[in-house]
Every structure is written in C-alpha cells, then in structure tokens.
Amino acid sequence: MSTVPVAVVTGSNKGIGFAIVRALCKQFPGDVYLTARDPGRGQEAVAKLQEEGLHALFHQLDIDDLQSIRALRDFLKEKYGGLNVLVNNAGIAFKEVHDTTPFAVQAEVTLKTNFFGTRNVCTELLPLVKPYGKVVNVSSMVSSSALGSCSRELQQKFRSDTITEDELVELMTKFVEDTKKSVHEKEGWPNTAYGVSKIGVTVLSRIQARMLNEKRKGDHILLNACCPGWVRTDMAGPKATKSPDEGAETPVYLALLPSDADGPHGQFLSNKTVRTW
Numbered sequence: 399m400s401t402v403p404v405a406v407v408t409g410s411n412k413g414i415g416f417a418i419v420r421a422l423c424k425q426f427p428g429d430v431y432l433t434a435r436d437p438g439r440g441q442e443a444v445a446k447l448q449e450e451g452l453h454a455l456f457h458q459l460d461i462d463d464l465q466s467i468r469a470l471r472d473f474l475k476e477k478y479g480g481l482n483v484l485v486n487n488a489g490i491a492f493k494e495v496h497d498t499t500p501f502a503v504q505a506e507v508t509l510k511t512n513f514f515g516t517r518n519v520c521t522e523l524l525p526l527v528k529p530y531g532k533v534v535n536v537s538s539m540v541s542s543s544a545l546g547s548c549s550r551e552l553q554q555k556f557r558s559d560t561i562t563e564d565e566l567v568e569l570m571t572k573f574v575e576d577t578k579k580s581v582h583e584k585e586g587w588p589n590t591a592y593g594v595s596k597i598g599v600t601v602l603s604r605i606q607a608r609m610l611n612e613k614r615k616g617d618h619i620l621l622n623a624c625c626p627g628w629v630r631t632d633m634a635g636p637k638a639t640k641s642p643d644e645g646a647e648t649p650v651y652l653a654l655l656p657s658d659a660d661g662p663h664g665q666f667l668s669n670k671t672v673r674t675w
Contacts, residue, residue: 403428404478405653406470408461408519409488410434411443414536414626417646418485418653419443423452425654428482433459433470461488461515464522471522480526483653486516486599487536491592505577505591512595513570517563517602524606530657533606533621534649537599539668541625542675544593549586556601557675563605570598599623600666600675607664620655624648625668 405426409415411434422430432447432454434440440456447454457473460466474481489512492504499507516535527533545556555561555569573594576582587594603623610619626645630636651670652662665672 399479400429400477402478403482404431404474404480405429405483405485406431406433406457406474406481406523407485407487408433408459408516410485411436411439414642414645414649415485415487416443417642418487418649419454420447420450420452421643421646421650422483422653423447423454425650426483429478430454431457433457433488435460435466459488461519462511464518467518467522471526474523474526480528481523481531482528483532483534484519484523484527485534485536485649485653486519487649488515488519489536489595501582501589501591502574502577502580505574505582505594508591508595509570509574509598512592513598513602516599517567520602520606524610527619529617529619531617531619532653532655533619534652535599535603535621535623536649537603537623537625537666538592538596539625539627539673540590540593541596541600541623541666542673544588544590544597545675547588547590547593548597552586556597559604559608561601561605563602563609566598566601566605570594603666604664604675611664618657618660620652620659620661620663622652622662622664623666624652625666625673627668 405422407415407418410419410432419432437458444454444456459470576585600623607621627640648670662672666675
C-alpha cells in the first residue's frame with residue numbers, strides 16, 4: 399500500500415475542476431487524481447497537464463452513478479489506505495433564464511447531481527479521509543442569494559445549527575416534488591434550481607463538519623464549502639469576471655490548509671474569506 403498522500407478532484411477534466419487539479423499538481427506533495435465521467439476526456443485533460451510538465455493521474459468517476467463512486471472508493475482504500483484531500487467540484491447548471499427545459503425537470507436533474515451526487519460521494523469517501531485531511535465542497539454565492547429568497551421558515555431550517563442530514567435530504571426532495579406540482583413558490587422556494595442545489599451543498603457541509611467534530615474530533619479534519627466566484631467556464635459563459643485559475647484559488651487554499659490549522663471548519667468562504675451563512 400502506498401504511503402504517498404493522495405488528492406481527488408471530482409468533475410475535473412475542464413473548467414474550475416481542471417484548474418484546481420493544475421494548482422494541486424504544483425503544490426500538493428503527493429498523487430493528484432483528475433476524475434471525469436468520460437475516460438477519453440479525462441485522459442485528454444491529463445495529457446494536457448503533462449504538456450505543461452505536470453503529473454496528474456486519472457480515475458473514472460460519475461457522481462450520478464453509485465457504482466462508479468464505489469469503484470473509486472475501493473481503489474483509494476486498496477492503493478492508499480484512504481484519502482488526504484477531497485474536492486467535490488462536479489456539478490451542472492441549466493442556463494435558467496434562457497433554457498426552455500421545464501422547471502421541474504431542471505430541478506430534478508440539477509439536484510440529482512449537485513446535491514444527491516455530491517452527498518453520495520461524501521457518504522462513500524468521507525470515512526476514508528485520513529487524520530489532518532481536507533474536504534472542500536464547491537458551492538456558490540448563489541446559495542446565499544437563494545437562501546435570502548426562501549421563506550422565513552425555510553431560512554430558519556437551512557440556517558439551523560441542529561438540522562440533520564436526513565432533514566436536509568427531506569427538504570431537497572420536497573423542493574423537487576413541489577416543482578413537479580408547480581407549488582414551489584407557494585411553498586416558499588426561490589425560482590432557482592441551481593441555487594437550491596447549492597443551498598443543499600452549503601448546508602450539507604455544515605452538517606458534515608459538525609459530525610466530524612462529534613465522531614472524529616481528534617483527527618483534525620477540516621471540511622468547508624466555498625464559492626469559486628463567477629468564472630469563465632462552459633457553465634458560466636465568456637462574460638464572467640474570473641479565469642478558471644482565479645476561480646480555483648479559494649478551493650485550493652482550503653485543500654492546502656496547513657496541518658496545524660484549526661480552522662476554518664464548517665464554514666462557507668469566498669475569496670478566501672469566511673462569509674456569514
């Protein structure tokens with residue numbers, strides 16, 4: 399079994415994920431895994447880094463597919479006995495204003511990947527994170543604005559320091575069901591499936607950090623959510639203000655926090671700064 403430290407970035411064959419891998423290849427003292435749904439695209443991305451003189455490794459991962467997540471889990475367990483850095487970056491977004499896909503479909507598809515897929519990765523891989531490990535869940539400032547557009551009752555639930563993972567899953571499931579019945583606005587939800595999915599990611603991170611404090615206090619694992627900013631990617635489009643490398647800065651900062659750091663933990667950050675949730 400290898401004693402080399404290992405980092406994994408989900409959804410990293412392009413965009414912000416690719417930029418995160420690039421930065422980790424330069425700064426992380428171990429093996430860095432670029433993952434993608436499509437092995438061809440993943441290998442291409444690894445080859446691109448090789449041309450830059452950087453060494454990334456590839457492993458297939460589709461966060462919508464539990465078998466794929468478990469295959470990665472078993473590989474990491476067998477080869478490395480665990481994991482040191484996990485960056486949950488994989489996600490999707492419809493062009494909500496211009497997309498003609500029915501909103502209920504957008505809601506179901508977006509939450510399936512951004513919330514439920516990310517949660518499945520965490521369920522399978524968090525137990526593998528070694529002492530002093532770092533977990534970074536890439537969320538979005540849109541989660542903050544979407545939270546502000548929720549009813550007061552929903553805001554209270556999402557800001558609660560005692561909300562459980564089961565309760566969060568119930569709320570995320572309810573949003574999808576409410577959109578199918580076209581009652582989501584009446585039920586206090588905002589009109590953004592992406593925003594709600596990222597509320598889910600931010601709140602999940604707060605819950606996971608609390609669980610780590612309760613169950614693995616002595617392991618000094620730091621887990622946070624962050625917003626990379628508005629980044630020029632296929633997702634955000636060419637008008638965005640940041641380059642992918644600039645978008646990678648906060649996730650990479652959190653992934654490489656020094657081992658003697660006792661925070662941030664359970665926080666939501668943008669521009670390397672803790673934001674009020």
